[in-house]
Amino acid sequence: MTTTEKQSEKTAPRGSRRRFALAALVALALAAAGIFVRSKDFKELAEATKQGAIPTVAVVTPQPGPAVEEIILPGNVQSFFDARIRARVQGFVRDWKYDIGARVKAGDVLATVEAPELDQQLQQAKGEFSREEAELALAKLTSKRWSALRASTAVSQQSADEKSGDYQAKQAAVEAARANVERLRALTSYLQITAPFAGVVTARNVDIGALVGPDSKTELFSVADIHQVRIYVGVPQAFAASIQPAMTAELKLAQFPARLFTAKVLTTSNAIAENSRSLLVQLVADNPEGLLLPGSYAEVHFKLPGRSGVRRIPASGVFFQRNALAAATVGADGKVTIKPITIVRDLGATIEISSGPSLGDRVILNPLQTLNDGDVVRIVPSQAVAKAGAKE
Numbered sequence: 001m002t003t004t005e006k007q008s009e010k011t012a013p014r015g016s017r018r019r020f021a022l023a024a025l026v027a028l029a030l031a032a033a034g035i036f037v038r039s040k041d042f043k044e045l046a047e048a049t050k051q052g053a054i055p056t057v058a059v060v061t062p063q064p065g066p067a068v069e070e071i072i073l074p075g076n077v078q079s080f081f082d083a084r085i086r087a088r089v090q091g092f093v094r095d096w097k098y099d100i101g102a103r104v105k106a107g108d109v110l111a112t113v114e115a116p117e118l119d120q121q122l123q124q125a126k127g128e129f130s131r132e133e134a135e136l137a138l139a140k141l142t143s144k145r146w147s148a149l150r151a152s153t154a155v156s157q158q159s160a161d162e163k164s165g166d167y168q169a170k171q172a173a174v175e176a177a178r179a180n181v182e183r184l185r186a187l188t189s190y191l192q193i194t195a196p197f198a199g200v201v202t203a204r205n206v207d208i209g210a211l212v213g214p215d216s217k218t219e220l221f222s223v224a225d226i227h228q229v230r231i232y233v234g235v236p237q238a239f240a241a242s243i244q245p246a247m248t249a250e251l252k253l254a255q256f257p258a259r260l261f262t263a264k265v266l267t268t269s270n271a272i273a274e275n276s277r278s279l280l281v282q283l284v285a286d287n288p289e290g291l292l293l294p295g296s297y298a299e300v301h302f303k304l305p306g307r308s309g310v311r312r313i314p315a316s317g318v319f320f321q322r323n324a325l326a327a328a329t330v331g332a333d334g335k336v337t338i339k340p341i342t343i344v345r346d347l348g349a350t351i352e353i354s355s356g357p358s359l360g361d362r363v364i365l366n367p368l369q370t371l372n373d374g375d376v377v378r379i380v381p382s383q384a385v386a387k388a389g390a391k392e
Contacts, residue, residue: 090213
């Protein structure tokens with residue numbers, strides 16, 4: 001074996017050991033780098049998990065109630081006066097002169113009734129009155145004669161007193177007969193059915209030849225005075241204190257969708273109805289054109305002064321917590337505070353409250369039922385809130 005071969009044999013193990021050491025160092029470096037990366041990823045994952053566990057919420061700020069608020073309530077339009085006319089005496093309708101829609105004046109004859117029996121009763125009463133007058137004249141003369149005879153003691157005092165009493169009784173009988181004649185004459189005046197006031201005929205339920213009388217269940221005519229109309233509205237109890245006499249309101253009717261009519265509060269019932277918890281309000285409106293028809297439905301628009309201390313929040317910001325209605329607010333530190341609320345009025349999408357969140361608070365929309373005081377939440381950016389509001 002030559003010297004060169006011996007040197008090669010000695011050098012080979014040394015080179016292998018160096019390559020092995022280098023490979024080990026590379027492996028250690030790769031392992032250390034992997035462990036570092038894995039540790040970093042674990043920390044990032046832990047932090048992301050922690051951040052993901054914090055609820056993300058959208059918030060709104062309570063708004064003050066309006067200085068003037070409008071409420072719209074259903075109202076019933078009625079004529080200023082309304083007369084349901086019936087027959088005062090029994091008889092047959094001879095004719096009628098006015099149909100529905102006709103304008104009449106006070107005293108106009110609407111229809112005429114024939115009552116033959118009443119005419120006979122009047123004639124009989126007149127005859128009885130004449131008879132009573134004749135008997136009175138005779139009783140008067142007899143009483144004078146017996147009084148003269150008593151002065152000469154030709155008759156007894158008892159007989160004279162009897163004649164005087166008979167005379168007084170005949171006077172009373174004459175007065176009764178006269179009253180009966182006047183009563184029947186008064187009844188004959190009802191044979192003409194007249195309008196009690198100026199207005200319009202709104203109903204005619206009679207025809208020629210019909211038998212009518214005091215016992216008829218249906219009125220003959222209905223006459224309405226519509227130069228002004230009354231409007232009756234039930235105002236909820238919450239607004240009752242704001243309704244004052246002489247305040248104005250606007251009326252909107254289905255037959256005139258582009259026109260508003262003005263009405264004025266005349267009076268109120270001064271009592272809250274138990275069945276509806278509302279105050280009955282009577283308004284009056286001038287009706288010179290006759291456009292406001294009795295029986296119409298009207299939307300009554302009241303403009304009332306706003307109530308102080310009232311705030312408005314979305315209905316989605318209210319939830320049930322601690323056996324009461326509440327709202328959740330977010331403080332500057334991102335922590336939740338649960339505040340009980342008192343609802344003044346439910347407007348549907350919006351709630352009016354008198355206690356709970358203040359004007360500067362941030363109210364959580366759609367709060368989770370699991371939220372509690374001190375929980376940390378994250379508020380979405382204002383742009384996201386605006387988009388959510390736009391979608392709603």
